[in-house]
Amino acid sequence: MSNRTGTTGKTGPNGPGGIPSRGAPSCSMSRRSFLKGLIASGALATLPCGLLLPRNASAAPFSKSDFQIFRNACPRNCYDTCSMVTYVRDGVVKFVEGAPESTFTAGGLCVKGYSYPRRVYSPDRIKYPMVQDGRGSGNWRRVSWDEAMERIARKLLEIKEKDGNLLGLALTKYSGNFGITNYGVEGMMSSLGYTTRLVGTPCWPAGIDAQNYDLGDMWCNDPEDMEKSRYIIIWGANPAWCSVHSMKYVYAARDRGAKIVVIDPVLTQTAAKGDVAWQPETGSDGALALGMARHVLDLGLVDRDFVANNAVGFEEFAAYLRGNVTVEWAAEKSGIPADDIRHVAEEFATAKPATIWIGYGMQRHVNGGASVRAIDALVAMTGNVGKVGGGARYGHLQTWGFNYHAMIQKAPAGSTGFTGKSGPKGEFDVTAGSAAPAAYTDRALNINKTAQELLDAQNPPVRVLWSSCKNPFAQDFDRNKMLRAFEKLEMVVSVEQFFTETVRHSDIVLPVTTLFEEWTVNASYWHYWVSLNEQAIAPLHEAKSNIEIAALLSRHMNRLSPGSCTYPQDIDTKEWMEKEFNKGVYDLLGISHWQDLRKGPAKAKLASSASWSDRTFKTPSGKYEFRSDLCASHGHKASSPTWTGWRSSRRNPSST
Amino acid sequence: MDISPTQTGSAPRNAGDARDAPAIPEGHPVGGARETCLLRGLRDLFAARGADGLRAASLALDACVAEHGGPASLPPNASAQHGPAPEHACPPGADPWSEAEYAFNRLFVGPMAVPAPPYASAWLETEPRLMGESTMDVRALYHALGYAVPGEGTTPDDHLSFELDAALALLALRGADHPAAAPAEGGDEPGLAVEDAWRWLVAEHMGAWVPRFVQRALAEPGVPPAIARALALLLCWQEDAAAACARHAAHATDAPATHSRRS
Ligand code: SF4
Numbered sequence: 001m002s003n004r005t006g007t008t009g010k011t012g013p014n015g016p017g018g019i020p021s022r023g024a025p026s027c028s029m030s031r032r033s034f035l036k037g038l039i040a041s042g043a044l045a046t047l048p049c050g051l052l053l054p055r056n057a058s059a060a061p062f063s064k065s066d067f068q069i070f071r072n073a074c075p076r077n078c079y080d081t082c083s084m085v086t087y088v089r090d091g092v093v094k095f096v097e098g099a100p101e102s103t104f105t106a107g108g109l110c111v112k113g114y115s116y117p118r119r120v121y122s123p124d125r126i127k128y129p130m131v132q133d134g135r136g137s138g139n140w141r142r143v144s145w146d147e148a149m150e151r152i153a154r155k156l157l158e159i160k161e162k163d164g165n166l167l168g169l170a171l172t173k174y175s176g177n178f179g180i181t182n183y184g185v186e187g188m189m190s191s192l193g194y195t196t197r198l199v200g201t202p203c204w205p206a207g208i209d210a211q212n213y214d215l216g217d218m219w220c221n222d223p224e225d226m227e228k229s230r231y232i233i234i235w236g237a238n239p240a241w242c243s244v245h246s247m248k249y250v251y252a253a254r255d256r257g258a259k260i261v262v263i264d265p266v267l268t269q270t271a272a273k274g275d276v277a278w279q280p281e282t283g284s285d286g287a288l289a290l291g292m293a294r295h296v297l298d299l300g301l302v303d304r305d306f307v308a309n310n311a312v313g314f315e316e317f318a319a320y321l322r323g324n325v326t327v328e329w330a331a332e333k334s335g336i337p338a339d340d341i342r343h344v345a346e347e348f349a350t351a352k353p354a355t356i357w358i359g360y361g362m363q364r365h366v367n368g369g370a371s372v373r374a375i376d377a378l379v380a381m382t383g384n385v386g387k388v389g390g391g392a393r394y395g396h397l398q399t400w401g402f403n404y405h406a407m408i409q410k411a412p413a414g415s416t417g418f419t420g421k422s423g424p425k426g427e428f429d430v431t432a433g434s435a436a437p438a439a440y441t442d443r444a445l446n447i448n449k450t451a452q453e454l455l456d457a458q459n460p461p462v463r464v465l466w467s468s469c470k471n472p473f474a475q476d477f478d479r480n481k482m483l484r485a486f487e488k489l490e491m492v493v494s495v496e497q498f499f500t501e502t503v504r505h506s507d508i509v510l511p512v513t514t515l516f517e518e519w520t521v522n523a524s525y526w527h528y529w530v531s532l533n534e535q536a537i538a539p540l541h542e543a544k545s546n547i548e549i550a551a552l553l554s555r556h557m558n559r560l561s562p563g564s565c566t567y568p569q570d571i572d573t574k575e576w577m578e579k580e581f582n583k584g585v586y587d588l589l590g591i592s593h594w595q596d597l598r599k600g601p602a603k604a605k606l607a608s609s610a611s612w613s614d615r616t617f618k619t620p621s622g623k624y625e626f627r628s629d630l631c632a633s634h635g636h637k638a639s640s641p642t643w644t645g646w647r648s649s650r651r652n653p654s655s656t
Numbered sequence: 657m658d659i660s661p662t663q664t665g666s667a668p669r670n671a672g673d674a675r676d677a678p679a680i681p682e683g684h685p686v687g688g689a690r691e692t693c694l695l696r697g698l699r700d701l702f703a704a705r706g707a708d709g710l711r712a713a714s715l716a717l718d719a720c721v722a723e724h725g726g727p728a729s730l731p732p733n734a735s736a737q738h739g740p741a742p743e744h745a746c747p748p749g750a751d752p753w754s755e756a757e758y759a760f761n762r763l764f765v766g767p768m769a770v771p772a773p774p775y776a777s778a779w780l781e782t783e784p785r786l787m788g789e790s791t792m793d794v795r796a797l798y799h800a801l802g803y804a805v806p807g808e809g810t811t812p813d814d815h816l817s818f819e820l821d822a823a824l825a826l827l828a829l830r831g832a833d834h835p836a837a838a839p840a841e842g843g844d845e846p847g848l849a850v851e852d853a854w855r856w857l858v859a860e861h862m863g864a865w866v867p868r869f870v871q872r873a874l875a876e877p878g879v880p881p882a883i884a885r886a887l888a889l890l891l892c893w894q895e896d897a898a899a900a901c902a903r904h905a906a907h908a909t910d911a912p913a914t915h916s917r918r919s
Contacts, residue, residue: 089806122785123769123784127765142761499766538807540812
């Protein structure tokens, strides 16, 4: 600052100089004049107003030209995967809105979406890499990225030295950010060698298996065609809260005369809006569906053409129904009156087209997969599969055909790994069927038994856990067991935006970017739009994207032990986003370059809004399979949908 | 954590790095030297990245208070000589400054949600949200001085340490016949801009959040004395500066309205 020995006292705190004579000493009135004075050029003349303030720029009428506008997509693992438009001024996200180009998002977001700026700029965000001295102690220290990564790299090299492989390193990751480049976390693991993965899906696996047995794939109709349904059963889903954009199609169908039946043990907001709300016993859904199927059979409302020509095993299913199922039995199990079951079953079977939205909640039970199979069967036997406005809607992965460039990385030369039987696979597993079987693989642990698997893993035990896009303490089962499992771990690294329960039990936390701070691309498992996600702002504080973190780890690994990690050491999230596109994606979306997505999201060009519209199924028989030999070969009790009762402890909570 | 000169636009105009400055102009009131070392110590303390930084800043504050005296309202035991952490909170063998670092991070840094985020906009926006309008206000002030925070757009401009750094800069400008203190176009009297900027920053802007910030932090259990002392010094400084600002204005204005305002 100035060394000048200026006129002393002149401008001291109590000095008399330089005081304006324009009256009240309110600091707020002086603010503009100091800026004007300090800038001292090009300033507008201040009018001699004593009370009025100069008009603030933000009071000007809204003008898009005041903002930089970016394309984003909500990565929250929500049905809706909204296409967003982000308004930035001064490098700050001012507000967001739904993209008007997507007929699904239709210009609107949910309240979580609209409040994204609050999330990005939350004072509670994790801002820096930090180390906890004593897991769970709350004693955190700031460290530089380099310190954090060096510490991790040294630990990984230590366990590799000790075990002769990196199976002591485990990854748990799921749906915290479904932007495609975030599969670079799996890529980071592969680039280090063969590691342990908590795989499978905590979310919807039983239903996926069920649809694979019945139809050969999980593939739902375009939700936008629900407005053409004449009868909608929403079974174990609560779109009024969890898929707000789908509700407009439900309402449109009702406006055209459709009836809306909502089945949920809880009187949800969706149930409150339905014409009929059933609250069955938890986990009785399969019995209820079978009871409805039996009634449809009794009334002779089966679509004979479909079951004869496009399906296999219907007669066995019908025999099972006749021999084992009555409407009264279903009523007893579910608590829904038999007459109500008959009434809705008959209406459903006679309304064409009719559809069932199968929610994820109802398959998270014993009988979960069989329940979905029973509902599929009800939709199929009434001739609603392959129909616009029909369908057994569960989800789809049709628009996920990206390159998974970030994910597919090579193990360093000479890496050794697991040689046993491979474990479960995730639903996004793109390595299936590629190349010859390797000598070594990753070690797969069941994500749905995370705590137990971490406790049980031996030779080597899991020593280091890397958690990203995931909060095992909140998302996985058995908290008390999880605490014990974490005690076994030698190092826990969490990559997070906020302080979760898992971060509390970590040794190192690394701050990760939000959707506005990185480039990626997002697809939905429900609708058929694909959205570009542009970087709209610089990452706040010291946050880095998952793939930048991987690159930094690679730099440290290779510095300490050259060749120990194949991950590129310098990456650019935009370049890596570009690498995810291929001709298949372009053709499906009807675009010629990803840049086209800057104009707005694109929707898959579908032969029909109905899945399976040509009635060619991907099952072994090529037909709809009421009887699935594949299901039986996988060790399930019966090859056609049945209901086997609750787990015995269900009614006796004191037993374990 | 200091504001760095902007690469573009107006040159820093000699409003140099507050760390190495300022040689206090001859004949400057003693309060200037005290205020300078106090602001510098507080700036460095709240910018501390760890135990070493906390310790160095606390010792600097000690020296400042020893040489110039503390504000009258400072709690009697609020000195780093009483140790950085309460004895009971400090396990035997633990480095007391590490304990102070943990406490500092729990209060101000994270990774958990912090009770007293050291950012103006966390207190001044309609909802706690960094990079709000109040952040842009201080950014405009830094720019007007020819400065910017390092990593502008990434680091919120209104972190307490940057604001204290800007206050140091203005303090130096007030004590000098500096070109930046020259009259604004239109013939206002010299020094108007600097005085107004100072008053806006310390009285209006910081006055709107620093007292709440300090009270909220001090309401937490187990605040180590070194941090409690710094918080108290910060509050005393801000209140004294704002009071001086009001006296200054009242003195200069003989409008009766001023007197009623003060009563
Ligand atoms: S509806 Fe779902 S996808 Fe859309 S903004 Fe809300 S959370 Fe995100």
